[in-house]
Amino acid sequence: MKIVDEIREEHRLINRVAGSLFRWAARGSEHPDAAGDLDDLVRFLRVYVHGFHHHREEVLFKALVEHGEVPGDHGPLVILTQEHEGVPPVLDELASAGACAGSESAAKRLAAEIWLHLDKEETVLLPEAERRLIDGGIRELEGPPASEEVEAARVLGLALVRRLPPMDDPNLIRGDGCIPCPAFGDTCHGIETEWWSDWEMEHHRGLDEG
Ligand SMILES: [Fe+2]
Ligand SMILES: [Fe+2]
Structure with missing residues (x-):
């Protein structure tokens, strides 16, 4: 499904720019380019990630609720939506603080939050989304297209990756599935409990055993 493939493609760039953001922090706010690079990072995250990518995913979330037998009022979609909503306040904080130790x-x-969010979407949401939508009679889904401003932000993201070579957080443990998610066992009981029917549970068990 085109929108799922496109979201995976967007994730590849966002994953790398998150590494550039980490590089920016590790390089230090005293660096002569720190203020300009921070402005560009915030711009990419505001326009491309929050203003574009999140809206496209939310089209997918809505379709999953309407056609994919997925609950919209509890479970992974609530957690993912809350995480989307958590991004703009941090960007406002970074933009107003500027290049400083707090930033x-x-x-x-x-x-780190972006990486953990991407891992959840890649290993929990997207593998289920396509099959559920097809089973629900949806073969294609149109997300909002990229405006010129979004395309400029995407190109800026590519430039940021060249300017600030992505680095990993050595203290962050990334992983597949629900287990690394801080909400697991707290406000979300994981995809098996939240999404899977008895039939799906049996089917997945059979795959694991077989
Ligand atoms: Fe997302
Ligand atoms: Fe995403």
Whole structure:
């Protein structure tokens, strides 16, 4: 399904720019380019990630609720939507604080949050989304197209990756599935409990055993 493939493609760029954001923080706010690079990172995250990518995913979320037998009022979609909503306040904080020591730690936290969010979507949401929509009679889904401003932000993201070579957070443990998610066992009981029917549970068990 085109929108799912496109979301995966967008994730590849966002994953790398999160590494550039971490590089920015590790390089330090005293660097002569720190203020300009921070402005560009915030611009990419505001326009491309929040203003474009999140809206496209929310089209997918809505279709999953309407056609994919997925609950919209509890479980992974609530957690993912809350995480989307958590991004603009951090960007406002970074933009108003500018290049300073406080922004270094905020940038590192944001990079880690982005990575954990991407991992959840790649390993929990997207593998289920396509099959559920097809089973629900949806073969294609149109997300909002990229405006010129979004396309400019995408090109800026590619430039940021060249300017600030992505680095990993050595203290962050990334992983597949629900287990690394801080909401698991707290406000979300994981995809098996939240989404799977008895039939799906049996089917997945059979795959694991077989
Ligand atoms: Fe997302
Ligand atoms: Fe995403």
